[in-house]
Amino acid sequence: MASSPTTSSSQSPRPPRPPRSPRPPRPNLAFRRLRGQRSPGEFAAAVRRAAREIDERVSCDARYIGRVEAGEIRCPNYAYERVFLHMFPGRTLTDLGFVPRSAVRGRGARTAEVAPAPHTTSPLPAPHETDGAGEPYATTHDPYGTDDQNREESDVQRRAFMSGGTATVAAASLGPWGLASGGTAEAAPRAVHRAGEAEARALEEAVRRIRVLDDRHGADGLYRRAAAPLRAAYALLDAGAARQATTDRLHTGAGELAISVGWLAHDSGRFDDARSHYAEALATARVARDPALEAHAFCNTSFLARDAGRPREAVRAAQAAQYAARPLGSARLLSLLALREAGGWAGLADRTGCEQALARAQALYGRGPCDADPEWMSFYGDAELAGLEAQCWSTLGDWQRAAHQAHRATRLQDPHFTRNLALYTAELADDLARAGHPDEAAAAGLRVLALLDEVQSSRVQTMLAGTARVLLPHRRASGVSDFLARHKALPRPA
Template identity: 75%
Template sequence: MTSSTVTSSQSPRPPRPNLAFRQLRGQRSPAEFAAAVRRAAHEIGERVSCDARYIGRVEAGEIRCPNYAYERVFLHMFPGRTLTDLGFAPRSAVRGRASRAPHEEREAYDPYHSTDAPDPHDLHDLHDLHDLHDPYHPHHPYHPHEDHENHEESDVLRRAFMTRGGATVAAASLGPLGPAFDASAADRPARRAGTSDAGAVEEAVRRIRLLDDRHGADGLYRRAAAPLRAAYALLDAGATRQTTAERLHSGAGELAISVGWLAHDSGRFDDARSHYAEALATARMTGDPALEAHAFCNTAFLARDAGRPREAVRAAQAAQRVGRGLGSARLMSLLALREAGGWAGLTDRAGCERALARAQALYERGASDADPEWMSFYGEAELAGLEAQCWSTLGDWPRAARHARRAAQLQDPHFTRNIALYTAELSDDLARGGRPDEAAAAGMRVLDLLDQVQSSRIQTMLAGTARVLLPHRQTRGVSVFLERHTSTPRPV
């Protein structure tokens, strides 16, 4: 991986905070505002994968002018306002030349010398990956209509895509790290990592999370291993500055957790445990309490799913001890839910109820700027869904079904995988609670989503529901569900 030839120091001016945009966010947290942006995009048929990080970059002034998709969404959200009213710079000023018609842009565009960097949040749909080598594909990172000012990321991504090839493009869809470390990397002398490398690691984490939210883990896990190996190779090479080293350690740890989650959700529990342990070791070595709390949080969840409830309780309690000083009530709420899941697995109803009550009280304190970026998935829907799982484990099927139904109804449409998960939970709770017709109907809704979502966890839940419904196969709705479930291809 050669050093960047275009660095942020060459930017014409330091970024100025976008105070107008920050004011429009109001009291909402960056994650909540990002969810509102995604909902607005859905209303007008746009596809953006906005998250808290993107909102932070806009407010910090790093994105002086949004790409065209985001422009349409923002103007839809705030009718009557212009981009200038929203605190953005004119597009011609950002590009350094007057705006041109689309066909003129295309004729003048050189994909290997452009200094216009991509908006990474537009590279989020697995179905488009085979076309990403085409520089005029609307989701190619160097499509002429993609505008913002992160020149370091521009250079990293450009070099990634110049290597071409199907495997390269697939890896690059998860971030710029995979292609940067090809098969010959071990034969080259290592160079010390810089800020562009730290940014590339962080972008790989965001890309994985966004793809998982929509498509589930099964199709992503093996591809995600390459960026993770690259991240730890960067750590081994060392960094040019201490601040860069800290970013690399934090980013590599978060990437290990993200890859661990893909292993977890696709049923590879041993792999997941190894990745979480790696993240925990990284956190301990660098004294990073936020990363440590996240690693313990996921370890607790894995222990519960792997049938080790006492370990789940202890890991969740360890996460709470570490996380207490981070100032995020929402984080502490999620960690209390992890503990509740462990108590449910131990059939300790009283312990579970105490943890659930604590989780609800902490959640009601509201969001804050201290909430970790990775918690953007945690809202009312996830709270209800995790509580449903607790009641299901305790065998209280009516209460579990009530919470699972609420979770599916509340979930942001962006989180397709979670909608499928909550609906699968609902189907199972209804089946075990003696309501086979309703269970079959919910199961059919899950099957409708399986062309978009690949999750062994959801497939396993649905298979269990099908076994519970077998005695009712003479019922019309149940028989249709069972036939379709049997004919649905299983992930390989």
């Protein structure tokens, strides 16, 4: 906070401040472009999440983002610098639209300042700054010019893989997600300064690998591991490609990976993170003019909005997705998007709107699959159609109808999709409990518990916890006490 303008007579007078430049601040257009489609508040939330990832503390809000974009903050303090460089690996402050710190201070960078103590990860805080947290706007009077010699190891690695401008090393970060088939192993000996066929193929394989693992095991154990491949994907975009066809594949791959990582966040209950990733995918789609990617991003945004209790946004996002998808020629995609719209109408308690969207979804689904169906829709079949309809009826409070559709979903589900089988069975248990069938609900709940050895999904566990609360008054019904005891013994998420 700024000190009082009054000073006692015993205090030494402060030296006069240098005169301010008469020029108005120059807007930071580079930083504004990085925000993309996200609102200032959403982007500020992404900054705070990034800070937590590197154990930094910043009090970023929409006002701070606005001041940066307006050019009022010409150079961030050290805490914000670390966070921004973490968010946008391979870029410098100048790339982000800021001016050098020496220019802000009006003197050359110091070379004989006091260095931070060994094993610290942050320089000393500036006045009125608690390590970057207390005053996020104190950005032009930090008296410390020390170089941060002890950045997190991961931050050093991120800088290293971009220092030579090689797309190959960036693609190597995708390794854990399936690069055995000709990815960077073949390209590593070469000094590749632009992305090519191998990198595009590596990125596409990473997307497929994440989806397979999610289908089998759920999102909770995957989300953190997926952050590095996503950063590497956007590093590949920054590196560029020699051919436009490769550039298009990189945009699509990065956008699809952002959606996949967003889904992992969504399914593991990290709704703010999911919203940020979906917005990133949507911005990528708009930049690349890719209607298929745009439809996918809006599809997942609609689903997230429904789960987050924003049904009107769910309807609008689903309708935007349908608009983007109409020229693509996939009836199955339009069917799924109609179901997303139905979920929004159900959340608004608009039964008529929901029934109309459901009827449209069923009619479109009945046209069958075609070559235009997106690859990511492999999960959408008879079981998912029934499962999503069950969720609509459940939201509307029609428990019997919901239980009927949820039961159909469990019977129709391919066992390969273990997470979805657990999800549909959890839906069935909850619908049966609320419909007044506690014994059948407990039996379904026990089947879900048996699947939790393989599936890690906060969404499934949250549904199961709700079912347990509904069944508490029915402890004496057949199987209920067993279910409640086993559910209580579940390890709780950290």
